[in-house]
Amino acid sequence: MGSSKLSWARTIRGKEKAALRGSNWIRQVWAIAKKDFQSEWRTRHAVVTTLAFALIALTVVSLSVGSLRSEPELAAGLLWVIIFFATIVALARTFTKEVDAHTDNLLRLNAEPSAIFLGKMLFNLALLGLVALMIVPLFVVLLGISVKQSGIFVVAVVLALITMAALGTILGAMLAKVQSRIALLAVAAFPLFFPALAASLQVTAAILGGGAGGSATPLKVLFAYAGASFLGGLLLFEEIW
Amino acid sequence: MLALKCIDLGKAFGRRWLFRRLSFTVPQGTGLVILGPNGSGKTTLLRLMCGLMQPTEGKVVWEINDTELSPKQVRSLIGIVLPDCEPYDELTAEENMELIADLHGVDRSSVNEWLERVGLARAKRQFVGEFSSGMRLRLKLAMSLVHEPMALLLDEPTAMLDEQGRQLVSKLIEEQKRKGIVIIATNDERDAVYGEQQIVLGKNH
Numbered sequence: 001m002g003s004s005k006l007s008w009a010r011t012i013r014g015k016e017k018a019a020l021r022g023s024n025w026i027r028q029v030w031a032i033a034k035k036d037f038q039s040e041w042r043t044r045h046a047v048v049t050t051l052a053f054a055l056i057a058l059t060v061v062s063l064s065v066g067s068l069r070s071e072p073e074l075a076a077g078l079l080w081v082i083i084f085f086a087t088i089v090a091l092a093r094t095f096t097k098e099v100d101a102h103t104d105n106l107l108r109l110n111a112e113p114s115a116i117f118l119g120k121m122l123f124n125l126a127l128l129g130l131v132a133l134m135i136v137p138l139f140v141v142l143l144g145i146s147v148k149q150s151g152i153f154v155v156a157v158v159l160a161l162i163t164m165a166a167l168g169t170i171l172g173a174m175l176a177k178v179q180s181r182i183a184l185l186a187v188a189a190f191p192l193f194f195p196a197l198a199a200s201l202q203v204t205a206a207i208l209g210g211g212a213g214g215s216a217t218p219l220k221v222l223f224a225y226a227g228a229s230f231l232g233g234l235l236l237f238e239e240i241w
Numbered sequence: 242m243l244a245l246k247c248i249d250l251g252k253a254f255g256r257r258w259l260f261r262r263l264s265f266t267v268p269q270g271t272g273l274v275i276l277g278p279n280g281s282g283k284t285t286l287l288r289l290m291c292g293l294m295q296p297t298e299g300k301v302v303w304e305i306n307d308t309e310l311s312p313k314q315v316r317s318l319i320g321i322v323l324p325d326c327e328p329y330d331e332l333t334a335e336e337n338m339e340l341i342a343d344l345h346g347v348d349r350s351s352v353n354e355w356l357e358r359v360g361l362a363r364a365k366r367q368f369v370g371e372f373s374s375g376m377r378l379r380l381k382l383a384m385s386l387v388h389e390p391m392a393l394l395l396d397e398p399t400a401m402l403d404e405q406g407r408q409l410v411s412k413l414i415e416e417q418k419r420k421g422i423v424i425i426a427t428n429d430e431r432d433a434v435y436g437e438q439q440i441v442l443g444k445n446h
Contacts (some may be wrong), residue, residue, distance in 0.1 A: 024346035027344075102326065105328075
């Protein structure tokens with residue numbers, strides 16, 4: 001411990017420093033994601049609030065509209081409205097809890113910004129995945145909908161969630177120190193999420209309508225937007241953190 | 242060789258200057274104590290040194306082997322104890338230490354050694370939310386040192402500690418000075434002994 005097995009004088013030298021950073025980056029990403037999973041497992045704050053919101057919204061919708069088997073556009077719209085607001089509830093605490101607990105500087109001082117972004121994004125993606133895993137089957141059952149091209153539907157949902165997790169992580173970091181952050185997050189997120197939401201809506205409506213015809217273009221848009229959101233987040237995070 | 246240089250450094254919030262035209266150099270193997278009353282800018286100066294804040298005028302430079310680096314560039318090589326840099330309450334002391342070790346790519350075996358050194362070996366599986374303020378400070382010290390930093394920046398390092406704790410801090414500071422640099426912000430004049438240099442804030446600004 002006292003000897004310099006990781007002496008700063010050695011680590012600072014050009015190539016060695018770069019090599020250390022590169023090899024340690026993945027470990028940083030995993031450490032941050034794991035820390036968020038551990039915290040969430042012990043407090044269950046985000047999971048409980050998000051699932052509670054999603055289940056209440058779903059119950060109210062199913063009670064008020066009954067079966068939507070013959071109205072795929074309306075069903076698709078309601079599904080993505082619920083997913084959008086559940087996402088906002090889930091993502092609002094990503095960085096807020098760090099700022100409130102004064103742990104944000106701990107991350108800032110000890111980890112690469114891009115590793116913080118990816119670690120947080122992975123946690124958010126897992127959280128949104130869990131929410132979707134609960135909402136979508138319940139939605140299908142409660143509203144009497146049949147999904148025939150389930151593979152394409154799953155791809156669309158996954159791509160939309162990747163987009164929302166990436167953009168939500170960036171927005172969460174930007175708004176973490178702002179008052180009324182949840183309301184602002186919803187307002188700021190909507191225009192950014194819109195291309196992904198619109199494309200997901202088209203794919204979902206087509207699939208709920210009985211076929212996947214016309215899904216190719218929105219799926220391409222989703223794929224491109226998910227990739228752009230992820231890369232943009234990775235590159236821009238340092239500037240806003 | 243390592244040195245910290247502050248050149249004509251100034252920080253203002255709005256129209257109020259906390260300090261201006263602050264110039265000093267801290268060479269390797271020495272300590273600097275920043276003294277001053279509450280609100281004089283001691284913590285702000287530490288934040289400028291590690292890049293958590295930007296100066297209003299002047300600059301902070303870390304000189305390492307004749308290479309000049311900004312505070313942001315050397316952040317991962319600094320150990321810091323600040324009042325707004327807290328461990329995670331919902332994690333245990335051991336988990337907090339492992340997190341920092343993982344973030345710095347340090348072998349986890351040093352975690353237990355450090356917890357033992359700061360007197361938290363028995364409490365290592367206790368959640369930090371249940372810690373007293375003194376235990377929390379001991380953990381923050383261990384977290385700031387686990388990656389063997391080149392410089393240690395401490396804000397009021399003895400404020401919540403008993404006599405045993407003060408002796409521990411004293412020992413850690415002397416050890417760190419042999420390896421690099423120590424900078425201490427305090428309003429306790431007893432802590433002035435830790436620094437070969439002292440600067441006093443809050444006098445002329």
